[in-house]
Amino acid sequence: MKLYDWKVAPNPRRVRMYLAEKGIEIETVEVGEPGQARLSEAYLASNPHRIVPALELDDRTLIGEAPAICRYLESQYPEPPLLGRDPRERAIVEMWDRKCEIEGMQACAEILRNKVKAFAGRGLPGYRVPIPQIPALVDRGLVRLETFYEKLDRRLGESEFVAGDVFTGADITGFVAVEMASRGGNGIPEGCPNVARWHTAIAARPSAAA
């Protein structure tokens, strides 16, 4: 197996944290263009979806999309379980993983991609055609992010981790969302003590450096 990675991007980080939590080591190929906020032309030409991460299996099958990659890895390396220990837990983990991705990471991506000059004409990743930036999406992203922080704080007031009483992939996605937000200048709000408590705990795990 071989992982196509871009060190500065959030979705590959989900997979790297997952691998680190499992203690799996696989060949990793950095495909970012050095010093630029874009993927290399060679990689873009080789992957029809033009995004990262991607996992190449030994039979050359290319699996894209972080959750699909992690679920495949879970099937090959079941211990410790990071996506739930039974069907009910797996459903709860997947639901929260999606909440953290759609309501957290997507909000941050909206802010970043529609604001930062380096992404001019690339308001969304993966497209061959220009996707003009839409400044109004920065404001919408901020509203979404505020709602996400509130929801995450309420949830982490009920349980130690995002999907319940054990660490799972939903914590990885939530952590990556909060890290994205913080790097964009939208760190954990004062009114979210549960998020702050949880973030400190996740940041102390060795996988957070992955």
Next chain:
Amino acid sequence: MKLYDWKVAPNPRRVRMYLAEKGIEIETVEVGEPGQARLSEAYLASNPHRIVPALELDDRTLIGEAPAICRYLESQYPEPPLLGRDPRERAIVEMWDRKCEIEGMQACAEILRNKVKAFAGRGLPGYRVPIPQIPALVDRGLVRLETFYEKLDRRLGESEFVAGDVFTGADITGFVAVEMASRGGNGIPEGCPNVARWHTAIAARPSAAA
């Protein structure tokens, strides 16, 4: 189990088609406000995520998000397999399911939610706070949809179904995306004969009426 459903919305349709393909019958509760493009106040007050579909398990656990619901149902009703027959296939199905959702359904939702008067102030579903419509997202959605049709056509030139040689949940999500697009006036373009061939085949399945 009990499914919270809204007959006119696309994500519940994914679950209804999945149930029909499996031949599963479960209690279904319609939670749309009759005659309006919104969910009932009672449902919004009962579900913290304020969206459909949601599956309530017998222990009252509420599972949201169509892919999480379908994966839970797959664990309870494994035959016929609709999410892949082995880990590699499951990864391919999940990847394509996400492509159809993110690049197809989300593009359609962007067009609909930012254009239609009935969704004024509700540019995204699920939020308590106003999400103003952003007209520029209608244009972006149309560009995304064109790219999606091209990608889907290329893919369906390689294989009979979206994720390979058998019908899977990725076909359901792709079909729902094309149905959304068509209802919004953006039917299958002339240059996409593979999509047209596939759409005719999926539309002929009894589950398409679910």
